[in-house]
Amino acid sequence: MSRIGVFTCHCGENIAGTVDCPKVAELTRQIPGVVHSVDYKYMCSDPGQTLIKEAIKEHKLDGVVVAACSPRMHEPTFRKAAAEAGVNPYLCEMANLREHCSWVHEKNEATTQKAADLVRIMVEKVKHDTPLTPIKVPVTKTALVVGGGIAGIQTALDIANAGHQVVLVEKSPSIGGHMSQLSETFPTLDCSQCILTPRMVEAAQHPNIKLMTYSEVEKVDGFIGNFKVTVRKKAKKVDEKACTGCGLCVTKCPNKKIPDEFNEGLAFRPAIYVPFPQAVPNKPTIDTANCTYFKNGKCGVCSKVCPTGAIRYDQEDELITMDIGAIVMATGFKLMQTDKFPEYGYGKYKDVIDGMQFERLASASGPTAGVIKRPSDGKEPETVVFIACSGSRDRAKGVPYCSKICCMYTAKHTMLYKHKVHHGQAYVFYMDIRSAGKDYDEFVRRAIEEDEAKYIRGRVSRIYEEDGKLIVKGADTLMNGEPVEIKADMVVLATAVQSQDRSEDLAQTLHISYDKYGFFAEAHPKLRPVETNTAGIFLAGACQAPRDIPETVAQGSAAGAKVAALFSQDELTREPIVAVVNRQAPPLFSTCTGCFLCQTACPYQAIEQEEIKDRSGRVIKTVAKVNPGLCQGCGTCVAFCRTKAIDLAGFSNEQLFAELMTL
Amino acid sequence: MRIGYYPGCSLLGSSREFNESVKAVCEAIGLELVEVPDWNCCGASSAHVLDHELSVALPAKILAQAEAAGLTEVLAPCAACYSRLIGAYSELEKNPDHKTRVSEIIEMPYTGAVKVVNVLEVLERFADVIQAKAVQPFARKVACYYGCLLVRPPKVVNFDRPEDPQVMDQLAAKVGATPIDWPFKTECCGAAFSVTRTDLVAKLCGKIVDSAVKLQAEALVVACPMCHSNLDMRRPETNAALGKDLQIPVLFLTQVIGLAMGIEPKKLGIQRHMVPVAFNAPTGAQA
Amino acid sequence: MSEQFEPKITAFVCNWCTYAGADLTGTSRIKYQPNVRVLRVPCTGRIDFMLIMKAFERGADGVMISGCHPNDCHYTSGNYHARRRWMVFRDLMDFMGIDTERVTFSWVSAAEGAKWGALVNEVTDKIRALGPNTEQKQLVGLGVE
Helix, strand or coil: CCCCCEEEECCCCCCCCCCHHHHHHHHCCCCCCCCEEEEEECCCCCHHHHHHHHHHHHCCCCCCCCEEEHHHHHHHHHHHHHCCCCCHHHHEEEEECCHHHHHHCCCCCCHHHHHHHHHHHHHHHHHHCCCCCCEECCCCEEEEECCCHHHHEEEEEEEHHCCEEEEEEECCCCCCHHHHHCCCCCCCCEEEEHHHHHHHHHHHCCCCCCCCCCCCEEEEEEEEEEEEEEEECCCCCEEECCCCCCHHHHCCCCCCCEEECCCCCCCEECECCCCCCCEECCEEEEEECCCCHHHHHHCHHHHHHCCCEEEEECCEEEEEEEEEEEEECCEEEEECHHHHHHCCCCCCCEEEEEHHHHHHCCCCCCCCCCCCCCCCCCCCCCCEEEEEECCCCCCCCCCCCCCCCHHHHHHHHHHHHHHHHHCCCEEEECCCCCCCCHHHHHHHHHHHCCCCEEEEEEEEEEEEEEECEEEEEEEEHHHCCEEEEEEEEEEEEEECCCCCHHHHHEEEEEEEECCCCEECCCCCCCCCEECCCCCEEEEEHHHHHCCHHHHHHHHHHHHHHHHHHHHHEEEEEEEECCEEEECCCCCCCCCCCCCCCCHCCCCCCCCCEEEEECCCCCCEEEEEECCCCCCCCCHEEEEEHCCCCCCCCCHHHHHHHHHHHHC | CCEEEECHHHHHHCCCHHHHHHHHHHHHHHHHEECCCCCCCCCCCCCCHHHHHHHHHHHHHHHHHHHHHCCCCEEECCCCCCCCCHHHHHHHHHHHHHHHHHHHHHHCCCCCCCCCECCHHHHHHHHHHHHHCCCCCCCCEEECCCCCCCCCCCCHHHCCCCCCCHHHHHHHCCCCCCEECCCCCCCCCCCCCHHHHHHHHHHHHHHHHHHHHHHCCCEEECCCCCHHHHHHHCHHHHHHCCCCCCCCCEHHHHHHHHHHHHCCCHHCCCHHCCCCCCCCCCCCCCC | CCCCCCCCCCEEECCCCCHHHHHHHCCCCCCCCCCCCEEEEEEEHHHHHHHHHHHHCCCCEEEEEEEEECCCCCCCHHHHHHHHHHHHHHHHHHHHHCCCHHHHEECCCCCHHHHHHHHHHHHHHHHHHCCCHHHHHHHHHCCCC
């Protein structure tokens, strides 16, 4: 028989004003199992808590019901008091007499009756409570950062500077990401590479950062603090230790006609290449798909010229498995392809380029050394039309969302163009100018007022070639929709920012959610912007939504801080409110029949399959098993279970049915 | 094979040659056209601006008549008729409960059993027959002009590439023509402004005709009576606006196919055009 | 009957939205009728049919289920499961001859204190008008449990 104590609080006049508290104490004293029931003015006060603690000792209580305010208010207070008196804190429950009773009802008999009923419900619950202990989970203090753009670099540096180990994985041969391709950045017009490359070097040389370029995440198992991650280190066919980065192989490679990804196809690179001069690591990679040696076994020039014998044609991909405590996704974005725009020629006009190609044209390290030349014939364009929202905010043909960065970079492009082609004229077709941000609107005004970009509010309906010019047909909606026709030498489309290719696959590998556009989903749009729904996995940068550099860096640091906070503990303590699959003596072992409906219901992938084996190792039964590290305690699986094999600690079937029996 | 046929008003009036050539080509390829009995106006450019229910009910009545006649498909050669019919059809498919309301208005059952097709869709099914029967290849450069009503809205008509459609080019190529790659396939011809703002139509048609000529097309090919009348009948105004004298003829696709099949030009209504057609004409053809 | 029938109502609410919403009703001092007894569960996804059946068996005249609005579930998708389950359960109730009006399914967020108060009053009035739940007792009488 239980020995339960009931402590009814007056909360000054807050409860006692409408509820007859002494009567509640008297009524509840009669409940079987209740051995002690008192009322007091302020239970949460020091004397109140002492009163409870002493009663626990004096009456040898094994369960406590505090009838006071909402458990959302004082449950931790009273559970702590109970624990101090030697009762497992999870055997202390609260009946909500204030928010759910005294404050919402009139002073009468029915209200007092309800108060007594609420206590009765909790007494029955406590009778079926089981002592629980908080779950401890060890933490591996190594973080994995996926993606070596500015988001990943910033995150890795912040975690590393906090004194923790970081593995930075980048799929291409160099870190740097899109930011390394940019010419100058808004709103300050400082050179992108000048501010980025020192960070790249810092990341590469940091003693706490292990850089893995040309590598991709293949598999992720485990849970917060205890992930097991397999990374595929693709074969560069170059021994990174032996290579000195002299670049002789790159100069001598005879196959030099491969479209250069870094220059967005505006230049060519050899089959053995370093993506760009400031690449980190500055060691070459063989593009096996385009290398003559790998195509027909002939050539081998790079191997012959290499002074250190670093070329390894037989190098294979390596699978490396690591123990990881936290993961930060920083995989970035891609731009919508220009051939997605039928009205702009399906990508067939060479001089219709996208924003990133313009960055390369304007970049001092680009294919034209920063001189603006149009791709078709290398002529300096005298009229350039910029089309904002190419694919963005277009529900019919593109994506419905705003790509966020285009208004700003388009203004920047008009300025860079004007600074380089003084007699040139830039036109911008736009829908709205979205320039919210520090010094952003001033920047756009400068483009319009000082650098004389002509902004036309309206959409472009068609682009076609005529007499060597690109005819841009649009409308000026601020001039009653008057048709506008501009004979341009070059057109730059501010194409929509999209999620990376295969981002959905990657999300599924990591068990994180993503939206319908393939962007990774944050746990809460306002209050948990850098966390995912999977504990221990965080987000930084444009893999979550279109972002500019300052926001990306801020988010990278935020994710870094989250990881550092996680790593500040040796063990994680979790509420023991988790689901459990029952275990019984042989021959039943468990009432679980292995239908795994619970697995489909679980939003956290917390349910695994477990094989029950006999002594000879023969599998007798495959049953569900809850990983307490991942389970968040929602109980959806419990309602799904057909055989009632799974139950939720703290809100078990037994407890809830016992509560209902009081009715 | 048989298919329902809805000529609409244009094909009995200003575009008789479209009617004649569709019928001639269909006869040649072995497709029987069954005129929808007691058909009415499709609503054209007026109904949908006046009353939405009326603009759905009028085409629905036509389709209900076809349904009553046991037809499963109706060919509407006129692009405007096609647009009204398929628009009503798709709206009623999307909102099946509106079918009851429409049936009440037209006082006969409408179930959606009859599908609407345009002339390009029908000819595409016979592409191989057409190619086989093209005994006098139409060996000329042509600019295929689709206009707006055939290809829009993209979600309703499901055209191959709404901004750069291909099907007419492919059919023209089947009978020996060389379709040019040009950017004006779906540009506006001015449409119904032909009467009220002839100046606008002249300006818009001027760009279309001028571009086709610049790209060395020898004929414009269309599949819409409105496009045809603007590009053909409004040529004097167009030429005046351009300050040029462009004599590129405008043919219906069915006329091009008919000529290639060796059908007598008069049977195809070639002689009815304002801008004379003076080529590839077998014996007895009149300019 | 001279005395007015006072229905017994059992409410299953989720911890994160409706329980907090009901707390807000209290802090806002919005008055409602005292017929409801609230049972707290972590998530509406936790609510098994059998709990609702048990409530009726124990004499409840009405049952309320309330959780986070769609898309706002603390556990991502529990409320969707609850909603789907309710669609099925409603048919089952109907089949068994229990008036489906006796169960009210709703979304009340942590910010909707006033909504909770109004909802409880509305449900209490509705169930009072429906009268005592005799259907369940008849079923038990027929040997159906």
